[in-house]
Each structure stands twice: as C-alpha cells, then as structure tokens.
Amino acid sequence: xxxxxxxxxxxxxxxxxxxxxxxxxxxxxxxxxxxxxxxxxxxxxxxxxxxxxxxxxxxxxxxxxxxxxxxxxxxxxxxxxxxxxxxxxxxxxxxxxxxxxxxxxxxxxxxxxxxxxxxxxxxxxxxxxxxxxxxxxxxxxxxxxxxxxxxxxxxxxxxxxxxxxxxxxxxxxxxxxxxxxxxxxxxxxxxxxxxxxxxxxxxxxxxxxxxxxxxxxxxxxxxxxxxxxxxxxxxxxxxxxxxxxxxxxxxxxxxxxxxxxxxxxxxxxxxxxxxx
Amino acid sequence: xxxxxxxxxxxxxxxxxxxxxxxxxxxxxxxxxxxxxxxxxxxxxxxxxxxxxxxxxxxxxxxxxxxxxxxxxxxxxxxxxxxxxxxxxxxxxxxxxxxxxxxxxxxxxxxxxxxxxxxxxxxxxxxxxxxxxxxxxxxxxxxxxxxxxxxxxxxxxxxxxxxxxxxxxxxxxxxxxxxxxxxxxxxxxxxxxxxxxxxxxxxxxxxxxxxxxxxxxxxxxxxxxxxxxxxxxxxxxxxxxxxxxxxxxxxxxxxxxxxxxxxxxxxxxxxxxxxxxxxxxxxxxxxxxxxxxxxxxxxxxxxxxxxxxxxxxxxxxxxxxxxxxxxxxxxxxxxxxxxxxxxxxxxxxxxxxxxxxxxxxxxxxxxxxxxxxxxxxxxxxxxxxxxxxxxxxxxxxxxxxxxxxxxxx
Amino acid sequence: xxxxxxxxxxxxxxxxxxxxxxxxxxxxxxxxxxxxxxxxxxxxxxxxxxxxxxxxxxxxxxxxxxxxxxxxxxxxxxxxxxxxxxxxxxxxxxxxxxxxxxxxxxxxxxxxxxxxxxxxxxxxxxxxxxxxxxxxxxxxxxxxxxxxxxxxxxxxxxxxxxxxxxxxxxxxxxxxxxxxxxxxxxxxxxxxxxxxxxxxxxxxxxxxxxxxxxxxxxxxxxxxxxxxxxxxxxxxxxxxxxxxxxxxxxxxxxxxxxxxxxxxxxxxxxxxxxxxxxxxxxxxxxxxxxxx
Numbered sequence: 001x002x003x004x005x006x007x008x009x010x011x012x013x014x015x016x017x018x019x020x021x022x023x024x025x026x027x028x029x030x031x032x033x034x035x036x037x038x039x040x041x042x043x044x045x046x047x048x049x050x051x052x053x054x055x056x057x058x059x060x061x062x063x064x065x066x067x068x069x070x071x072x073x074x075x076x077x078x079x080x081x082x083x084x085x086x087x088x089x090x091x092x093x094x095x096x097x098x099x100x101x102x103x104x105x106x107x108x109x110x111x112x113x114x115x116x117x118x119x120x121x122x123x124x125x126x127x128x129x130x131x132x133x134x135x136x137x138x139x140x141x142x143x144x145x146x147x148x149x150x151x152x153x154x155x156x157x158x159x160x161x162x163x164x165x166x167x168x169x170x171x172x173x174x175x176x177x178x179x180x181x182x183x184x185x186x187x188x189x190x191x192x193x194x195x196x197x198x199x200x201x202x203x204x205x206x207x208x209x210x211x212x213x214x215x216x217x218x219x220x221x222x223x224x225x226x227x228x229x230x231x232x233x234x235x236x237x238x239x240x241x242x243x244x245x246x247x248x249x250x251x252x253x254x255x256x257x258x259x260x261x262x263x264x265x266x267x268x269x270x271x272x273x274x275x276x
Numbered sequence: 277x278x279x280x281x282x283x284x285x286x287x288x289x290x291x292x293x294x295x296x297x298x299x300x301x302x303x304x305x306x307x308x309x310x311x312x313x314x315x316x317x318x319x320x321x322x323x324x325x326x327x328x329x330x331x332x333x334x335x336x337x338x339x340x341x342x343x344x345x346x347x348x349x350x351x352x353x354x355x356x357x358x359x360x361x362x363x364x365x366x367x368x369x370x371x372x373x374x375x376x377x378x379x380x381x382x383x384x385x386x387x388x389x390x391x392x393x394x395x396x397x398x399x400x401x402x403x404x405x406x407x408x409x410x411x412x413x414x415x416x417x418x419x420x421x422x423x424x425x426x427x428x429x430x431x432x433x434x435x436x437x438x439x440x441x442x443x444x445x446x447x448x449x450x451x452x453x454x455x456x457x458x459x460x461x462x463x464x465x466x467x468x469x470x471x472x473x474x475x476x477x478x479x480x481x482x483x484x485x486x487x488x489x490x491x492x493x494x495x496x497x498x499x500x501x502x503x504x505x506x507x508x509x510x511x512x513x514x515x516x517x518x519x520x521x522x523x524x525x526x527x528x529x530x531x532x533x534x535x536x537x538x539x540x541x542x543x544x545x546x547x548x549x550x551x552x553x554x555x556x557x558x559x560x561x562x563x564x565x566x567x568x569x570x571x572x573x574x575x576x577x578x579x580x581x582x583x584x585x586x587x588x589x590x591x592x593x594x595x596x597x598x599x600x601x602x603x604x605x606x607x608x609x610x611x612x613x614x615x616x617x618x619x620x621x622x623x624x625x626x627x628x629x630x631x632x633x634x635x636x637x638x639x640x641x642x643x644x645x646x647x648x649x650x651x652x653x654x655x656x657x658x659x660x661x662x663x664x665x666x667x668x669x670x671x672x673x674x675x676x677x678x679x680x681x682x683x684x685x
Numbered sequence: 686x687x688x689x690x691x692x693x694x695x696x697x698x699x700x701x702x703x704x705x706x707x708x709x710x711x712x713x714x715x716x717x718x719x720x721x722x723x724x725x726x727x728x729x730x731x732x733x734x735x736x737x738x739x740x741x742x743x744x745x746x747x748x749x750x751x752x753x754x755x756x757x758x759x760x761x762x763x764x765x766x767x768x769x770x771x772x773x774x775x776x777x778x779x780x781x782x783x784x785x786x787x788x789x790x791x792x793x794x795x796x797x798x799x800x801x802x803x804x805x806x807x808x809x810x811x812x813x814x815x816x817x818x819x820x821x822x823x824x825x826x827x828x829x830x831x832x833x834x835x836x837x838x839x840x841x842x843x844x845x846x847x848x849x850x851x852x853x854x855x856x857x858x859x860x861x862x863x864x865x866x867x868x869x870x871x872x873x874x875x876x877x878x879x880x881x882x883x884x885x886x887x888x889x890x891x892x893x894x895x896x897x898x899x900x901x902x903x904x905x906x907x908x909x910x911x912x913x914x915x916x917x918x919x920x921x922x923x924x925x926x927x928x929x930x931x932x933x934x935x936x937x938x939x940x941x942x943x944x945x946x947x948x949x950x951x952x953x954x955x956x957x958x959x960x961x962x963x964x965x966x967x968x969x970x971x972x973x974x975x976x977x
Contacts, residue, residue, distance in 0.1 A: 023783060034792050037807060040817065044810070049567025052546040052815050052831055053823040058567050067334055096706050103703030110968050115707045118715045120910045121960035123934055126953040129368055130718035136376035153714050156706070158907075165903045166861060168868040200868075203860060206794065214800040224369065224382045225328060225359035231800070236360050238802045239921075240332030240538045242568040243810065250803040257798030262791055364938065371943070375732050395943050399732050471832050477925055527832075532839045532924040539921075546815025548831045682925045683750065 044247035057244060064248040075233060075252060082213055082230040088148055090209035093155035094201060097208075100156075101163025102193065105172075116160040119153050128221035135222050142224035150218045155208040162204050163197075171196045206261070213257065308598060313411055316599045317352060324355040325600035327589075329387035331360035332538070335562055339622050344604075344613065352603050359383065363392055363479075370401040370592060381594035384601040389587045390427030391479075393435055394667040396590065403591040403598060405433025410606040417630035421663060423586050428501065428666040435588035436605045439617065440626035441556040442577065442584040442657050443483045446541075450572040451550050457579045459491055459518065466525045472550045474527035477682075480537040480555050482673055487582045489515050489669070490662050496581060503668035512672070516680045523681065530681070541568050555585075557657055558624025560650045565621070575651035577660050584661035586628060611638040620647035626654055719957055726951035733943055741947035745955070748948075750926075750933060755959075757927035761843050761850070761919070762912040768851040769858045769908050770898070777862035778871070778893050784863050797856035801849075805921040808849045812837040838922045845922035846929070850915050854908050861904045862897060869900060906967055910960060930956060 044050060045064055047057025068075065104112055122130075131150050132141060140146030174192035183191065194201075216231040225232060234249035306319045325348075331337050337358070345356040359382075361369070366386055373381055388396065396402050407413050416437055418424050423437045431437070447455045456462040466473045475481040493499050493511035523530035527549050534540045537554060541563065544552040552569070554560065560575040589608060591601045607613055611634055617623040624647070631639050651657075724730040726745075728738040745751065776783050783789055799807075811817050819834035828834050838845030866872075871893050878888035898905070919929040928936075934956070937949035 023779060027783065027786065027789060031788055031792060034795075037811075040810065041807070047567070049545065049570075051570060052548075053820040055817070055820060055824075063566075064334075067338065096703075096710070100703040100706050103700070110972055112704060112707055114965060114968055115712050115715075117907075117910075117964050118711055118961065120907060120914070121957055121964055122715060122718055123953040123956045124914045124916060124931060126722060126934065126938060126950060127718055129372060129938070130721045130953075131714060132369075132372050133376050133721050134714060134717045136373060136378050141373075141378070142382045153710055156710050160707070161903060161907065162861070165901070166864050166868055170868075200864065203864060207797070207857065207860075210798050213798070216800070216802075220361070220365070221369070225361050226326070226382045232360055235802060236330075236332040237334070238800075238806060240536060242538075242566060243542060243806075244567065245334060246806050247810075250799075250806065253803060254795065254799045258795050261794035261798060266787070367943070368938065371732050371946075375730065398943055528836070528839060531841070535920060543815065546813075546831055548815050678925070 041247045041251055044244050045251055046244075048242075048244055050243050064244050068248065074228060075230070078228045078230040078233045079252075081228050085144065085147060085151070085219075085227075085229065086209040086212035089151045089155050089212040090205045092148070093152050093159045093208045094205045096152075096156050097159025097204060098163055098197070098201065100160045101167070104160065104164045105167055113161075113164065116157050116164070119157040124217060128217045131218070132221050141222060142226045144227060147219050147223045147227050147229075150222045151212045151215055154218075155211050158211065159204045159208055162207070163200065166200060168196055168200070210257065214253070306599060308406075308409070308602075313409065316409070317603050320597070320599040320603040321353045323597045323600040324357060325384045325597055325604050326357045326359055326382060327385040327387070327604065328359045328361040328366060328383045330362035331358065335566070335623055339617055343616055343622075344607070347613070348604060348607055352607070354600055354603060356604065362387065366392060367395045367399070370396065370594075371399055373594060374399060374401060379594055380596050381592055382596070383592055384595045384597045385604055386590050386592060387438070387587065388435060388590050390429075390585060390664050391667065391670060393426050393431075393588065393590065394429060396592075397429070397434065401593055402434045403593045403595060404435070406591060406602060406605075407431075407433040407436045409602060410436065410609065412606050412609045412611075415611065415629045415633045416609060417628060417633075419630070420628075422584050422661065423628055425663070426586065426588065427664045427670075431588070435590040436609060437586045437628035438589050438608055439623075440584070440586045440628050441558070442626075442654075442661055443480070443487060443553065443555050443582040444557040444560065444575040444577050444651060444657070445582075446544065446552040446554060446560050446569065446573050446575045448544060448547075448550050448570055448572055449574045450570070451547075455551075455574075455576060459488055459578070459580065462578075463518070463521060466522055469550065470525040471527050471529075473522075473525075474530075474533060474540070474543070474549055474551075475553060476535065476537050476540045477533040477677075478536045480540075480553055481533065482670060482677070483555055483583050484553055485515065485519075485673055485677065486665060486669065487578065487580070487662060488518070489665070489673070491580045492518070496662060499665040499669065500663055501666070503666040508669060508672060512676060516676065519681055520684075533682070544573070545570060555583075556624065557651055557654065558620055558626070558648065561620035561648060562624050564650060573650060577657050579660065581660040581662040583664055584658065585664045611635075611642075615641055615645075618642065618645045620649075624648070719954065722950045722954045722957070726947045726954055728947060731947065734947075741945075742951045745948045745951040750928075751952070753927045754930050754933045757843070758913055758930040761846055761915075761929060762909050764843075764847045765850045765854065765912040766905055766909045768847065769854050770905055772851075772855055773858035773862045774894055774897055776859050777866045778889050778897060784866060793856040793859055796852065797860070799853070800917075801853050801915065802917040802921075804849050804853050805918045808845055808852070808918075808922055809838060812845055812848070813839075839924055841924075843919070843923055846915075846919045849918040849922050850912050853915075853918065854911055858904060858908055862901055865897060865901055869896075871896065902967075902971060906964065910964075913960065 043056055043060075046062050047060040048063045049058035051058055100116070104116070107113075119127075128150075131153075135141045135146045135150065138146075140149055171193055174196060175188050178188050178192045214231065215229075216235050219227055219229045220232055223229065223232075230253060234253055237245045237249040239246075306315065308316070311319075327340075329336075329340070340356070340358055345358075348354040348356055366388070369383075370381075386392075393402075407416075413436075416423065422440060424431055426435065445455065456465045462473075475484050489511050490496065490499055492514040493507060499507070499511075527543065534543060537552070540549070540552045543549045545568065552573075554563075554575070557575060557577070560569060560573050563569040564571055564573050589605050591598055591605070595601055609628065611629060614627045614629055615638065617625045618627055627642060629642070631642050634642070648654075721730070725734075726741050728734045728736055728741070776789070809816060813819070814831040814834045814836070819828065819831050822828045822834060823831070837848075874892055874896065875885075875888045878892045879885065883892065913929075914931055915929065916931040916935060920932050920935075923929060923932065930952075934949055934952050937945060937952065
C-alpha cells in the first residue's frame with residue numbers, strides 16, 4: 001500500500017501524520033475481518049452442520065461440494081449465462097449512460113435528471129410484476145432480451161446519474177480546447193472525453209455488470225425462471241437450505257466477482273496512479 | 277487500448293440484438309379430450325417439459341434432477357427442466373400472464389399444495405380434469421380423504437397427488453427427555469423453560485397454529501367442511517388467548533419469530549431453542565443425516581393431532597406441452613418413482629398410492645421402506661392426523677396472527 | 686439553405702438523442718408500472734377485478750401498520766445513509782493513501798459484488814445469538830448460552846438490518862466519493878485553506894467534507910432510496926413488527942387471499958408517489974442552492 005506520486009507533482013494532501021497510522025491500522029483490521037469472513041464461508045461450505053459452540057462445522061466432509069458436482073446442477077451453464085447477460089447489460093447501459101450523462105450536463109431542465117432517478121423510486125417488490133405485464137405485451141417475457149431490457153432500465157438509470165454527478169471538470173476544459181482547435185463531435189469524444197473518462201467508464205461498467213449479475217427479482221419474474229441465471233440456481237439455497245449450503249452458494253456467487261475485481265482494481269489503480 | 281475497449285463495448289451491445297427468443301413452442305395440436313394414452317405419449321416424445329417447483333431442498337432437487345430426469349429421458353425421451361418457484365411466485369406469474377392474454381406460457385407442470393391450488397382455481401389457471409387420463413391413476417388411494425380433498429376442496433382431477441406428509445414437532449432428545457404431548461403440557465413446559473420454544477412465521481408455523489385451532493374448536497373433525505365464521509371466531513379467540521399466555525416465554529419473548537423453518541432448524545442446531553417443527557414427518561431423518569439438525573433430534577406429533585396433507589402437481593392452462601406434462605405426471609405417480617422418494621436418504625416423502633392396489637412385489641417394498649429412525653412409523657402418526665381446514669381459515673390465521681400477536685404489545 | 690437546415694436538424698437530433706433514451710428506456714416503463722399499479726389497485730385490471738373501487742385504497746390507508754412501517758423504514762434508511770456517508774467520506778477525505786490503496790479497492794469491489802442476501806446470511810453467521818461472535822464469547826466465558834448474547838439481529842433497534850444494508854451500500858458510496866475527490870481535486874481546496882490559516886483538521890472538516898456532501902448529495906439520496914427499498918436484509922435480520930415497507934409490501938403481494946393483492950399495489954403506488962415527491966423536492970432545493 002504505497003502513496004504513489006508521479007514525478008514533479010506536489011505531495012499529496014495528508015491532514016496529520018498520526019491519523020495516517022490509525023487509518024493504516026484500521027485498514028489492516030478491516031482486511032483481516034474481510035479475510036476471516038471469506039475464510040468462514042470457505043470453512044462452512046466444506047462441511048455439514050455447525051452446532052454451537054463449535055467454530056468449525058460438525059463434519060468437514062466436503063459434502064456440499066460433492067453434492068453439487070454429483071447432481072450436475074448446471075452451475076457452469078448458469079454462470080456463463082449470467083456472465084453473458086451482465087456483460088451485455090453493462091455495455092448497453094454504460095454506452096447509453098455515458099451519452100446521456102454528457103447530454104444531461106448540458107441540459108438546462110432538471111426534469112431529465114429526475115427521470116433518471118425514477119427506477120429507484122419504484123418499489124422493488126412490485127416493479128417486477130408491473131414490468132412483467134409490459135414485457136408480456138411486448139413479447140419479451142421469458143426471453144434473454146426481456147431480462148436484458150428490464151435490467152438495463154435500472155443499470156442505465158444508475159450509470160446516467162453516476163456520469164452526470166461525477167463528471168471531471170477537466171474534461172469540460174478539454175472539450176472546449178478541442179472545439180476551439182476546430183475539432184468536431186467525434187474528435188471531442190475521441191480526444192477529450194474518452195481518454196479522461198476511462199476510469200469512470202470502468203467503474204460504471206463494473207457496477208452495472210454487478211447489478212445484473214446479482215439480480216434475482218427481475219430475472220426470476222421477467223425471465224419466468226426459464227433464463228438459467230446463477231442467482232436463480234443459488235438463491236433458494238441462500239434463503240432456505242442449511243448454513244453449509246448457503247455458504248457454498250455465497251461463494252459460487254461472489255468468487256467470479258472476486259477474480260474480475262482484482263483485475264479491474266489493477267486497471268483502475270494504474271490509471272489513478274498516472275494521474276497524480 | 278481505449279479504441280479496443282470501445283470496440284468491445286460496441287460488439288457486446290450488438291450481440292444483445294442477436295439474442296433470440298427462448299420461448300418454448302407449443303406442441304402439435306392434439307385433442308387431449310379424445311386422445312388415448314399411446315397418442316399422448318407418442319406426441320410427448322422428444323419434447324422438453326418444464327416443471328416449476330420449490331427448490332430449497334438439495335435432496336429433493338437431486339431426486340428430480342438425477343433420478344426423475346434420467347428416467348423420463350430413458351423411458352419416454354423427455355427432457356426435464358426444473359425451474360425454481362412456488363406459492364405466491366407461481367400465482368402472481370399466472371395471474372399476470374392470463375390477465376395479459378398470454379395463451380402460451382413457459383411452464384408445463386407445477387408443484388402445488390392446497391393454498392396454491394385454491395388460488396389457481398380461483399384464477400381458472402389450471403388445466404383439467406386430467407388425472408383419469410393417467411394410466412398410473414389406478415394405483416392412487418382416492419378413498420383416502422387426505423388425498424381426494426385438498427384444503428376441504430375436492431381435487432376433481434385438476435391436480436394429481438404426488439406425496440403425503442404430516443406436520444411433526446422436532447426436539448433435541450439430549451436436552452428434552454419428555455416432550456410435551458398436548459397444549460397444556462406445552463404451556464407448562466414453555467413456562468418452565470423460557471426462551472426455548474418458538475414457531476416460524478411461515479407455512480409451517482401457521483400449520484402448527486391450525487393444529488392447535490382444531491383443539492380449541494372441539495377436536496378432530498371440528499373444522500371439517502366449509503368455512504364457518506362463528507366457529508372460527510369462537511375457536512380463534514381461545515387460540516390467541518393461549519398464544520398470548522405463551523408469548524412472554526417464547527424465544528426473544530415472542531417479539532419476533534423466525535421467518536421460515538430453515539431459520540428455526542438453525543436455532544435448534546445452535547441450541548438457542550429446544551424445538552423445531554416440520555411439515556414433513558420424515559424430514560427429521562434426512563436433515564439429521566445432512567447435519568442440518570442434531571443427531572439427537574427426534575420427531576413426534578401432539579396427542580391432539582397435527583395436520584396431514586398431500587402435495588400435488590398441476591398443469592397450467594397455458595402450458596405449451598400438455599402431453600409431456602401428462603407423461604411426466606404419470607411417471608411421478610408410478611410405483612418405482614414413489615418408492616424411490618419414500619426412502620429417507622432420498623426424500624422420506626409419503627406415498628399417495630394405495631398399497632392394496634399394487635402388485636405384491638411393490639406392496640412388500642413399500643411396507644418395508646428402510647431408514648426411519650427418529651420418528652414413529654407413518655401408520656402410527658396417521659392415527660393422529662387432522663384434515664387441512666378450509667382455505668379461509670388459513671387467510672384469517674395469517675391476518676389475525678399479525679394483528680393479535682405480532683403487533684400487539 | 687435546405688441542406689443547412691437539414692444539417693442543423695440532424696445535429697440537433699443527434700445531440701438530443703439522449704432524451705430518447707431516457708424517455709424510451711426509463712420514462713415509458715416507469716409510467717407503465719405506475720399506471721398498472723394504479724389500475725390494479727382501483728380494480729380496473731386483474732383476473733379477479735370487479736371494476737372501479739376505492740375499497741383497497743381505503744383498507745391500505747386505514748390499516749394501522751402503514752404509519753409505523755413508514756416511520757421505521759425512514760429511520761433505517763436515514764441511519765444507513767448517515768453510517769455510509771460518515772465512513773465513505775472519511776475514507777475519501779482523510780485517506781490520501783487509502784485512495785491509492787489497491788487493497789482497499791479490491792475489498793470494496795469484492796464487497797460490492799456480494800448479493801444482499803449473502804450479506805444478510807453472513808451478518809447472521811457473525812452476529813446472531815448463535816453466530817461466530819457469540820461462540821467466541823462463549824469460549825471466553827463471557828456468556829453461558831447463546832440466549833445470553835446481546836441481540837444484534839432481530840432486535841428492537843434494527844441494528845443488524847442497519848449494519849447489513851450499510852455493508853451492502855458502503856462500497857458504492859466509497860468508490861463514488863473516491864472518484865469525486867479525484868475528479869474535483871479537493872486537495873487544492875485543502876491546501877488553499879491551510880494557506881489561509883486553517884489547521885488540517887479545520888480544512889478537512891469545515892471545507893472539504895461540506896463540499897463533498899454538497900457535491901455528492903445525489904449519491905446520498907440514491908443511498909437513501911436504495912436503503913428504503915431494501916428487502917432481503919430486513920426480511921432475514923429484522924423483526925416482523927415494525928417491518929420495513931418493502932417487506933410489508935412483499936407480504937401483501939404474496940398473501941394467501943388474492944383479493945388482497947390490490948392493497949399491495951395501492952401501497953406500491955403510495956411508495957412511488959412519496960419517494961418521487963421527496964426526490965423532486967430535493968432536486969429543486971439543490972438547483973436553488975446551485976443558483977445562489
């Protein structure tokens with residue numbers, strides 16, 4: 001964990017040095033809890049039962065994983081489907097959200113920003129049912145397109161708000177510069193907006209993909225249970241099965257995220273590092 | 277790098293337009309009213325049949341995905357797809373689909389119980405009558421009142437019985453040597469052991485309350501027949517008075533209840549309470565083997581009786597492959613499939629077949645189903661079985677439990 | 686002349702095409718949902734609808750639980766927003782090294798990739814009476830049984846619920862404020878404040894954090910709304926009374942009596958009107974502040 005500064009830039013703002021020590025200690029503590037949490041999930045998923053006051057399962061026999069592999073429950077297929085859908089939702093909503101966010105910043109009327117917030121003021125419990133009606137009439141119910149459409153409503157709204165509100169003012173300056181030098185709209189996007197906005201794009205894409213990856217309500221209602229997402233396979237276990245199966249399901253759901261996020265963190269980190 | 281990233285994003289967006297509908301095609305037109313079984317099973321060959329069922333139990337899922345799926349593929353060339361969903365999820369889905377005019381749905385067969393059957397009949401969402409088309413229908417114990425009637429409604433061929441269970445109390449025999457046998461003993465025990473008993477806020481908890489309601493209404497057959505408001509009022513007043521007496525001594529002083537039976541099992545496993553319960557009398561064996569319940573868990577029923585009911589499969593009115601659904605339903609009630617799920621290692625679910633209608637070989641197999649170690653044999657429990665009362669009682673119990681117990685101070 | 690007009694119109698259409706996105710992808714489905722919800726609750730649609738009636742609205746509004754549920758939901762959402770804002774702002778404002786920490790970034794991203802229901806079950810595994818902390822306390826001799834462990838989940842103050850929802854939303858807010866710091870360049874304001882005589886403490890607390898709150902208020906509003914609509918975590922970690930609005934609504938949506946379903950849609954409509962009204966007030970207020 002190093003504070004990296006590029007050559008020639010002023011040193012980073014640090015309020016007071018003793019607070020840094022506290023903060024570092026706090027960070028390591030949080031990391032230790034984080035690792036303990038993952039460790040507990042791993043341990044619980046490897047056994048059967050967890051009676052009080054044991055720290056480890058009653059029997060560490062790998063039963064949940066053996067049952068999983070023996071039962072041919074299509075986890076791999078579900079994972080690929082979820083990955084595909086979340087990639088598409090993230091891509092659509094990031095592209096549209098970026099375009100809309102940029103447009104929103106220029107707009108005088110805040111009605112458009114209000115519209116972007118609207119998906120989040122719908123009750124999550126009934127929105128699936130109301131959208132199901134619309135999706136049936138549009139012929140999208142129980143289709144991949146329907147699930148992508150429904151999830152994109154929320155992902156697009158979020159990404160729009162995100163871009164609108166976290167816009168880097170340096171980008172606006174670059175836009176003026178490019179236009180001043182005679183650039184057209186394509187040049188503005190290519191040379192002013194995209195190079196600077198790329199960390200925001202990565203964060204937005206990741207958050208939108210996450211939303212889709214973790215979605216259960218929309219995919220179960222709009223997808224009709226027919227679209228085999230990973231959350232559909234795992235959520236029943238999380239709510240209703242044993243603590244061991246729940247731990248196993250939790251790992252299956254967030255382990256791929258862990259790997260992709262480690263990669264994403266390197267990408268983001270390298271971009272932020274360059275900007276200091 | 278930016279250019280590549282943009283290209284990737286654009287490609288992904290374009291790919292989305294290429295996703296095609298994954299809607300099942302309806303089977304070829306076959307007049308099911310006049311078709312014989314050979315025609316139905318021939319029409320079903322090579323089709324995919326989708327069954328929506330509760331998928332929260334890994335053993336049941338394994339039975340369906342491994343045994344049933346492979347058998348129907350081998351015997352009937354049917355591809356079985358299991359979809360998770362039950363209760364109100366199912367009802368909401370069909371309610372909206374039919375309201376929006378969706379004539380061809382996604383689901384061919386649904387696993388339902390009395391509540392859902394009642395709601396789906398209200399919505400006219402079930403196809404039927406169909407049970408008399410099934411060759412294995414001849415084995416079903418239709419004389420059994422727990423099978424031909426579901427929540428006091430005649431089944432009328434709109435759902436096919438699949439299994440039979442009875443609500444049982446589960447306790448940890450290492451901490452409780454003499455479990456209470458009736459409501460008086462239960463009240464006494466709870467007062468002497470505060471914080472060690474509770475029931476869930478879900479289906480099983482309500483079934484426990486229904487069992488007690490019978491006691492307060494006058495006994496075994498007191499709630500049979502159509503809903504009687506006066507009888508319900510009189511019995512429920514006594515029930516709520518009884519629960520109010522219990523409440524201060526319940527787990528967390530009755531200020532909160534576990535949301536479902538899975539949480540209740542975990543409380544028993546942790547030693548926070550000494551009792552759990554289940555709608556399936558056979559569950560104690562398979563859950564103890566899975567480590568969900570302690571090895572010392574035992575099950576029993578109250579002297580005053582507990583609710584016994586059957587669970588069923590139904591065919592939605594907009595099922596795209598009704599022939600395949602019929603073939604699957606017929607297999608599920610075959611002696612081989614019924615026997616397979618009767619063993620505790622597989623499921624421990626009671627059969628709906630009349631043993632005296634079976635061939636001698638199957639009869640003796642059913643009579644010697646191994647593995648029931650922690651609960652009395654089913655015939656013994658059946659002596660204390662109560663019929664599910666009218667569905668209106670379930671409605672009222674849900675509402676009144678909230679008003680009279682949860683929200684009362 | 687006509688080609689100029691055509692070019693202007695084309696440029697205008699392209700530049701305003703984002704409005705089509707908002708209208709088509711958000712406004713239209715939301716409007717449909719609202720109208721469907723309203724129609725269902727008024728008996729105008731639905732398989733068992735009997736025609737126009739305000740009976741479901743009357744029952745939904747007269748039911749005593751509504752006020753308690755709304756108050757409780759607002760309390761939980763407000764508490765979550767305060768917790769999340771406090772922690773995320775502290776990380777962004779106080780931690781120059783934290784902002785550059787790959788470790789923190791990985792933890793935030795992994796946690797943001799954890800579903801709410803997993804967070805709920807993990808919170809149960811740690812903080813329930815039979816959870817890991819209770820087992821540690823038992824082994825240390827601090828408690829003799831799980832029932833002696835203090836109630837953190839299923840408790841009166843919804844501490845477990847607040848903790849669970851905060852853990853779910855914290856990564857989103859933290860990443861946002863960390864990005865905001867980089868985008869706005871708050872370091873310059875801190876240095877300026879220090880040059881003008883502020884102490885480090887004053888600069889951070891009185892200059893930077895208020896600026897970040899003002900600039901990031903839209904994210905805080907979003908956090909509030911997301912917390913308000915939370916379902917899985919309050920279902921597993923909360924009590925049956927008082928309940929959060931989404932849990933109460935789900936129970937009515939799933940009620941056995943189909944004839945009560947319209948009540949759930951009436952409540953959903955109330956939820957929409959209330960939340961969108963609050964949102965509108967907030968956006969108006971923000972615009973007035975910005976104009977000043």
